[in-house]
Amino acid sequence: SAVISQKPSRDICQRGTSLTIQCQVDSQVTMMFWYRQQPGQSLTLIATANQGSEATYESGFVIDKFPISRPNLTFSTLTVSNMSPEDSSIYLCSVERARGGYGYTFGSGTRLTVV
Amino acid sequence: KNEVEQSPQNLTAQEGEFITINCSYSVGISALHWLQQHPGGGIVSLFMLSSGKKKHGRLIATINIQEKHSSLHITASHPRDSAVYICAAVTQGGSEKLVFGKGTKLTVNP
Numbered sequence A: 001s002a003v004i005s006q007k008p009s010r011d012i013c014q015r016g017t018s019l020t021i022q023c024q025v026d027s028q029v030t031m032m033f034w035y036r037q038q039p040g041q042s043l044t045l046i047a048t049a050n051q052g053s054e055a056t057y058e059s060g061f062v063i064d065k066f067p068i069s070r071p072n073l074t075f076s077t078l079t080v081s082n083m084s085p086e087d088s089s090i091y092l093c094s095v096e097r098a099r100g101g102y103g104y105t106f107g108s109g110t111r112l113t114v115v
Numbered sequence B: 001k002n003e004v005e006q007s008p009q010n011l012t013a014q015e016g017e018f019i020t021i022n023c024s025y026s027v028g029i030s031a032l033h034w035l036q037q038h039p040g041g042g043i044v045s046l047f048m049l050s051s052g053k054k055k056h057g058r059l060i061a062t063i064n065i066q067e068k069h070s071s072l073h074i075t076a077s078h079p080r081d082s083a084v085y086i087c088a089a090v091t092q093g094g095s096e097k098l099v100f101g102k103g104t105k106l107t108v109n110p
Helices: none
Strands: A004-007 A010-013 A019-025 A031-037 A044-050 A068-072 A075-080 A089-096 A104-106 A110-114 B004-007 B010-014 B019-025 B029-037 B043-049 B052-056 B059-064 B069-074 B083-091 B098-100 B104-109
Touching: A004 A089, A019 A089, A031 A075, A044 A068, A044 A075, A075 A089, A104 B043, B004 B083, B010 B019, B019 B029, B019 B083, B019 B104, B029 B069, B043 B052, B043 B059, B043 B069, B069 B083
Parallel strands: A010 A110, B010 B104
Antiparallel strands: A004 A019, A019 A075, A031 A044, A031 A089, A068 A075, A089 A104, A089 A110, B004 B019, B019 B069, B029 B043, B029 B083, B052 B059, B059 B069, B083 B098, B083 B104
């Protein structure tokens, strides 16, 4: 299965600032997914990122708050903009069917605390 | 009501015990995943099931499509099994999506 390198693993940020999270996959994948997991809650899909096109955002998430880049088939970034304490969550990237296989592979997660 | 429900939310066991975590779903699915989340937040995929039963080491996953229910079993549990276990349903339809349960926090004491 694919290996995803996600950075940073954790960060503590001041409110009003922005943080960019990176995911690097060791194989080419068509779609990459970004999730948020708020404390005590299940994972929620933020957006799906396809290479060469705008990301598709789920209800409740907007590009101004969570801009996504997908410059090639192995890399994507998610930015959490103008952060507030409510943005404190674990953020994860994921890919599907990497290396011609089945199922999903997840990144190691970014634990974000906004103070 | 969530589309994917897990029980129990928290589970504490003694080393060596047999563990069962349950997952029920209310949507049509093409497959179901069992995931393990470590304290740092990273997630590892344990199983992907569309029918029947799968086994990997001390882990066994079963699914009953008619009853819309899946279970994850851990035999001879060990403290290193302590983690959050999440089931995630792959929904049917034009655009497949993962719908996640809230997870079961398992603590295995030595």
